[in-house]
Amino acid sequence: MEKVVIVMPAWNEVENIKSMIEELTEKEFPKINADMQLLIVDNHSTDGTPEAVEKASEKHKNVYIIQQEKSGLGWAYVTGMRYAMETLKADAILEMDADFQHPPRFVKPMVEAYLGGAEYAIGSRYIKGGSVPKEWAASRRAISFFGNLFIRTVLLNFKIHDLTTGFRLTKVNGVLDKIDLEKLHDLNRFAYKVDLLYQSLKNSKKTVEVPLEFASRTKDKSKFNWKEMVATFKLAIILGIKDKQRFIKFGVVGFTGFLVNYLGLEFLKRLGLTTYWATLFATEAAIVSNFIFNNVWTFKDKIITSLKDVVVQFAKFNLSSLFAVIVQPLIVSGAAKLLGDTSVVRFAALIFALIFVIVPYNYIVYNLFIWKTWKLPKVFVRN
Ligand SMILES: Nc1nc2c(ncn2[C@@H]2O[C@H](COP(=O)(O)OP(=O)(O)OP(=O)(O)O)[C@@H](O)[C@H]2O)c(=O)[nH]1
Numbered sequence: 248m249e250k251v252v253i254v255m256p257a258w259n260e261v262e263n264i265k266s267m268i269e270e271l272t273e274k275e276f277p278k279i280n281a282d283m284q285l286l287i288v289d290n291h292s293t294d295g296t297p298e299a300v301e302k303a304s305e306k307h308k309n310v311y312i313i314q315q316e317k318s319g320l321g322w323a324y325v326t327g328m329r330y331a332m333e334t335l336k337a338d339a340i341l342e343m344d345a346d347f348q349h350p351p352r353f354v355k356p357m358v359e360a361y362l363g364g365a366e367y368a369i370g371s372r373y374i375k376g377g378s379v380p381k382e383w384a385a386s387r388r389a390i391s392f393f394g395n396l397f398i399r400t401v402l403l404n405f406k407i408h409d410l411t412t413g414f415r416l417t418k419v420n421g422v423l424d425k426i427d428l429e430k431l432h433d434l435n436r437f438a439y440k441v442d443l444l445y446q447s448l449k450n451s452k453k454t455v456e457v458p459l460e461f462a463s464r465t466k467d468k469s470k471f472n473w474k475e476m477v478a479t480f481k482l483a484i485i486l487g488i489k490d491k492q493r494f495i496k497f498g499v500v501g502f503t504g505f506l507v508n509y510l511g512l513e514f515l516k517r518l519g520l521t522t523y524w525a526t527l528f529a530t531e532a533a534i535v536s537n538f539i540f541n542n543v544w545t546f547k548d549k550i551i552t553s554l555k556d557v558v559v560q561f562a563k564f565n566l567s568s569l570f571a572v573i574v575q576p577l578i579v580s581g582a583a584k585l586l587g588d589t590s591v592v593r594f595a596a597l598i599f600a601l602i603f604v605i606v607p608y609n610y611i612v613y614n615l616f617i618w619k620t621w622k623l624p625k626v627f628v629r630n
């Protein structure tokens with residue numbers, strides 16, 4: 248049976264924690280077809296939270312409590328996830344708040360998504376069936392919605408509808424155990440959640456959004472504030488830029504390829520080659536230099552070194568370069584026919600072909616088939 252550990256940070260949540268433990272262990276866990284465990288990570292609460300949990304754990308053998316090592320919500324999760332993976336041998340981990348904002352009845356559909364093959368299940372407020380609290384004022388709704396939209400935009404992720412949710416289930420093998428938890432950004436803040444999500448999404452081969460009816464906190468005090476919010480946006484921007492670094496390098500390499508092509512042509516012409524052969528050799532020289540620079544720089548984390556792989560991937564690289572040779576003339580001549588054969592039209596059509604067709608095509612082919620940094624994503628929305 249799959250072992251699913253709920254990692255639940257709690258800091259002065261005595262009013263919530265007893266009923267949370269009861270509801271999960273008595274009402275929800277028996278309905279779920281998995282070995283369910285609850286791990287509470289306390290931040291040295293002074294309101295009686297640890298005593299209440301210890302008492303409950305005498306009755307329920309699948310309830311544990313540990314104290315976090317360093318301060319900050321991120322560190323509470325790191326401490327809890329390490330313990331869940333190493334000591335409790337979890338197959339999957341569910342992040343969940345102690346204050347009933349993630350209502351216990353939503354644990355079951357999350358675990359079912361996992362049992363159905365999802366490696367990463369995201370409790371989503373912004374898909375059909377999900378919602379934010381009715382009591383929320385318009386301003387709070389707007390902050391949550393636009394904040395989320397902002398993060399989706401800077402991370403260029405429009406497939407997932409809720410990137411700021413705290414209710415997420417992650418498979419350990421291949422997803423969570425591939426992440427260096429101690430090195431996540433902003434572990435002292437709530438913002439670390441964006442980094443954890445960003446890396447989990449990269450590792451997960453199947454991500455599913457599960458509707459979540461997010462509730463209001465009713466008891467105990469909130470630990471969230473605007474400083475946490477600003478830190479979250481800042482981190483999203485940093486991750487967004489980091490993600491585009493490869494694309495920027497790819498662009499620089501593409502430009503050097505153009506220079507090699509152009510200067511090579513002039514050089515070979517001067518050596519006395521015919522225009523046909525000079526262009527052919529110069530083009531191939533650009534393809535070779537692009538392959539080398541992309542290999543050692545743009546994709547250096549995926550560098551191809553063995554002779555056999557270099558030959559195979561370079562052959563594919565050459566083949567994919569043919570695409571531009573075929574498509575570019577079609578676009579330019581097509582535009583000339585449609586809009587008139589003037590130098591302005593030809594230039595505009597060439598730029599259009601480069602930006603909207605050739606560059607995206609090459610970038611996708613390199614990432615998917617040559618250096619294989621991307622896996623074909625599979626995202627399903629569960630209704
Ligand atoms: N162990 C630990 N738990 C924390 C820490 N900060 C927050 N928590 C817990 O993390 C969960 C989320 O914190 P909340 O204060 O509810 O934050 P929020 O849900 O964004 O804000 P509200 O909507 O106002 O509740 C709750 O279960 C808190 O008790 C921390 O530093 N350490």
Ligand SMILES: [Mg+2]
Nearest residue numbers: 344346348464
């Ligand atoms: Mg809360």
